[in-house]
Amino acid sequence: MISIQGKGVSTGIAAGPLYFYRRADSTVQRRTVEDRDAEWARFKAAQEKAIAQLGELAEKARAEAGDEAAMLFETHQMMVEDMDYEEAIEAGIKESGLNAEAAVSDAGEMQAAAFSAMDDAYFSARAADVKDISTRLVGILCGAVQGGIDSDVPVILASDDLAPSETVQLDKSKILGFVTSGGSGSSHTAILAHTMGIPAIIGVGEKLKAEYEGREVIIDGATGTIALDPDDATRAQMMAKRAELLKRLALLNELKGKPNETKDGQRIRVYCNIGSPSDVHTVLANDGGGIGLFRSEFLYLECDDYPTEDYQFEAYKRVLSDMGDKEVVIRTLDIGADKQIDYFNLPKEENPAMGNRALRICLSRPEIFKTQLRALYRASAYGHLCIMFPMVTSVWEVREAKKMCEIVKKELTAEGIPYAEDVQVGIMIETPAAAVISDRLAKEVDFFSCGTNDLTQYTLACDRQNNDLGRFFNAHHPAVIRLLKLVCDNAHKNGIWVGICGELGADLELTETFLSIGIDELSVSPRSVLPLRQKIRETNVRAVREDRLAALASDVTPM
Amino acid sequence: MKSFEYVITDPVGIHARPAGVLVKEVKSFAGSTVTIAKGDKSVNALKLMALMQMGIKQGDTVTVTVEGGDEAAVCTALENFFKANL
Numbered sequence: 001m002i003s004i005q006g007k008g009v010s011t012g013i014a015a016g017p018l019y020f021y022r023r024a025d026s027t028v029q030r031r032t033v034e035d036r037d038a039e040w041a042r043f044k045a046a047q048e049k050a051i052a053q054l055g056e057l058a059e060k061a062r063a064e065a066g067d068e069a070a071m072l073f074e075t076h077q078m079m080v081e082d083m084d085y086e087e088a089i090e091a092g093i094k095e096s097g098l099n100a101e102a103a104v105s106d107a108g109e110m111q112a113a114a115f116s117a118m119d120d121a122y123f124s125a126r127a128a129d130v131k132d133i134s135t136r137l138v139g140i141l142c143g144a145v146q147g148g149i150d151s152d153v154p155v156i157l158a159s160d161d162l163a164p165s166e167t168v169q170l171d172k173s174k175i176l177g178f179v180t181s182g183g184s185g186s187s188h189t190a191i192l193a194h195t196m197g198i199p200a201i202i203g204v205g206e207k208l209k210a211e212y213e214g215r216e217v218i219i220d221g222a223t224g225t226i227a228l229d230p231d232d233a234t235r236a237q238m239m240a241k242r243a244e245l246l247k248r249l250a251l252l253n254e255l256k257g258k259p260n261e262t263k264d265g266q267r268i269r270v271y272c273n274i275g276s277p278s279d280v281h282t283v284l285a286n287d288g289g290g291i292g293l294f295r296s297e298f299l300y301l302e303c304d305d306y307p308t309e310d311y312q313f314e315a316y317k318r319v320l321s322d323m324g325d326k327e328v329v330i331r332t333l334d335i336g337a338d339k340q341i342d343y344f345n346l347p348k349e350e351n352p353a354m355g356n357r358a359l360r361i362c363l364s365r366p367e368i369f370k371t372q373l374r375a376l377y378r379a380s381a382y383g384h385l386c387i388m389f390p391m392v393t394s395v396w397e398v399r400e401a402k403k404m405c406e407i408v409k410k411e412l413t414a415e416g417i418p419y420a421e422d423v424q425v426g427i428m429i430e431t432p433a434a435a436v437i438s439d440r441l442a443k444e445v446d447f448f449s450c451g452t453n454d455l456t457q458y459t460l461a462c463d464r465q466n467n468d469l470g471r472f473f474n475a476h477h478p479a480v481i482r483l484l485k486l487v488c489d490n491a492h493k494n495g496i497w498v499g500i501c502g503e504l505g506a507d508l509e510l511t512e513t514f515l516s517i518g519i520d521e522l523s524v525s526p527r528s529v530l531p532l533r534q535k536i537r538e539t540n541v542r543a544v545r546e547d548r549l550a551a552l553a554s555d556v557t558p559m
Numbered sequence: 560m561k562s563f564e565y566v567i568t569d570p571v572g573i574h575a576r577p578a579g580v581l582v583k584e585v586k587s588f589a590g591s592t593v594t595i596a597k598g599d600k601s602v603n604a605l606k607l608m609a610l611m612q613m614g615i616k617q618g619d620t621v622t623v624t625v626e627g628g629d630e631a632a633v634c635t636a637l638e639n640f641f642k643a644n645l
Contacts, residue, residue, distance in 0.1 A: 071579065072576075074579060078582055078607050079607055082607045082608045083603070084606055084608055084609055085608060114608075115612065118614050120616065122572075123611060123612075126575060130608070
């Protein structure tokens with residue numbers, strides 16, 4: 001087995017024979033012509049034909065991949081008619097007496113060289129476009145048939161770097177994936193492979209040898225690994241990964257767009273937990289209904305000093321506008337405990353889990369809190385924002401935090417800065433204290449979200465980072481579930497919604513329980529959305545409710 | 560002769576797509592010659608490749624000059640085009 005590493009630019013795993021793209025022989029014969037006007041006419045006819053071909057390609061691309069992909073060929077159409085390009089060809093034919101093929105080839109080389117010399121990666125990559133149109137014109141002039149794949153079985157297509165017109169003209173049913181020796185992340189092979197949903201690995205360089213033609217390869221577009229003549233263990237491992245990917249994809253396609261509704265018609269919202277604005281695309285790809293927990297800590301963790309209001313505003317705005325009209329719950333700073341940041345200069349604590357953390361820091365250092373709230377309210381004008389405070393134990397803390405919200409809103413109004421009027425303010429329920437007094441807390445806020453990781457460790461007095469607790473730690477302990485039910489009942493009595501944003505939310509063994517006690521929202525990692533939706537859609541709450549509620553009164557057995 | 564200045568906001572600059580649309584737009588103003596200048600370099604806006612080879616990036620200030628034809632109307636149309644696409 002030979003392992004080759006390239007750069008994966010389109011995910012997926014494919015296995016098949018390696019096949020080198022057969023490019024029509026583009027060696028240009030140079031000669032001088034007698035009748036220069038006739039040669040010029042020959043070029044004009046080829047130019048016209050190229051424009052027509054590109055028009056067809058544009059329509060094909062539009063049907064397969066949308067307007068954006070079509071625009072590429074429309075741009076090529078214009079490049080074929082480019083004034084400088086055409087003038088150079090005309091000079092080649094009429095002044096130097098070159099044959100049209102040579103004149104086109106020379107003009108193409110000149111323009112490509114000008115693009116290649118540009119500093120910007122995007123512009124220098126456009127040299128490929130010029131070469132592509134020149135090859136097309138030369139092909140038409142030589143009477144060459146546009147190439148395809150001459151193979152009966154689907155292949156992994158290898159080449160130096162496929163030109164856009166080449167990728168579009170390929171018979172898709174014959175291609176399992178792409179491997180190119182050259183290319184960049186913004187090359188057309190990468191873009192089109194991504195649109196087509198097949199794996200692509202680029203920049204393999206000289207390790208991609210012509211002698212590998214016809215040999216079996218397995219490529220992983222996520223890692224950029226190519227296994228040539230894979231051994232049995234590698235094949236088994238990569239094919240298992242492939243099966244899992246395909247299973248997920250099938251599940252995704254089947255469940256996408258379907259409601260999170262039980263067999264007996266009970267609905268629950270399934271949102272996502274994220275840690276950075278760049279996670280939003282995964283949320284949308286997995287059909288998350290909103291963001292139930294956006295951990296704002298990352299902003300503080302990635303900076304060497306307190307992030308400014310504008311810096312935070314841009315990050316929140318991006319998430320909110322990317323999510324459109326979907327709800328986005330942003331949790332205010334939750335550091336301390338297991339998340340430490342140097343510039344906060346927090347004193348070392350004996351027991352940080354129960355120390356100065358999260359909202360406690362915010363209330364004792366209001367300048368930090370206020371900066372974050374201003375950024376949040378400013379961003380609220382760009383989407384559907386909910387603000388959530390972590391680590392609450394008393395009603396006064398919530399009142400003090402809300403007071404800060406009012407101050408911030410008043411300031412923004414005075415400064416003429418817009419913000420949304422309907423921003424919901426909620427709290428995390430992650431301490432037993434908050435759960436027990438949730439009847440009082442529910443009168444202060446618009447929603448609850450239960451952070452089951454901390455709620456479990458505080459309730460059971462089991463450190464979640466201590467692996468030696470074994471049978472004493474039980475994530476399904478009725479004490480925790482009973483607290484969740486209490487919180488849920490108190491929320492509903494006061495007309496507010498309640499969600500779960502801890503790891504327990506994605507625990508499919510508890511989905512029936514959560515539906516039975518009436519949780520309104522589950523916020524889980526993006527990858528868990530569709531498996532959870534599947535579980536919800538298989539559940540009949542009426543049939544299981546009695547048993548699930550009865551289990552809350554049972555004794556646990558050690559695990 | 561009429562002209563206006565514009566600061567490019569598109570993150571990739573005047574790349575293939577807007578350049579293509581721009582050339583198309585300029586072609587429709589048959590009687591006018593449109594020139595795009597950055598610093599001491601300038602190019603006829605009908606020349607797609609030359610326009611792209613200016614390497615105009617986000618934040619660059621370009622001067623668009625219209626000569627001949629209905630200069631005022633073409634200027635307004637182009638200014639709107641730049642605002643919408645670049």
